[in-house]
Amino acid sequence: MRSFTFRLETLLRLRKNARDRALAEYAMSIEKRELAESKVEEADLYLIKLNKSLSAKSQRLFLGNEMLAFQEQIKNAKILKDKFVRELSSLSSIESSRRNVFLQKEADFKSLDRYKERKAGEHLAYELKKEEKEQEDIISSRFVFNRAHP
Secondary structure (H helix, E strand, O other): OOOOOOOHHHHHHHHHHHHHHHHHHHHHHHHHHHHHHHHHHHHHHHHHHHHHHHHHHHHHOOOOHHHHHHHHHHHHHHHHHHHHHHHHHHHHEEEEHHHHHHHHHHHHHHHHHHHHHHHHHHHHHHHHHHHHHHHHHHHHHHHHHHHHOO
């Protein structure tokens, strides 16, 4: 029986490599988005902490310059949080696009891989049928030979 060789094996390998690269890029984008989410959460916690300490200080007497310093800190924290939120939004859209690219590369690879499996099955069926025919020919030729030469 002849072994099966897939003529498009190089293309299959290229598609697999492209899928693997797309998967790695998608994984990196997920990691970056998760890091941005944690930065937003940290900025939220810092704002909450500043507001709590401001309310605690407002219970007591404190100077106007301290109040201005707190307000400046809160303003800077809000600006930083807004920056992190914009960054998170950008990274989320990048993640979404990389996910779509990965899904397309995966579909391309799987379709060619299924085609290879189907061709391998067809090859096996053809080779088995060919072997069966050859065996029948051998059996019938022996039968004819044995009848001709008793």
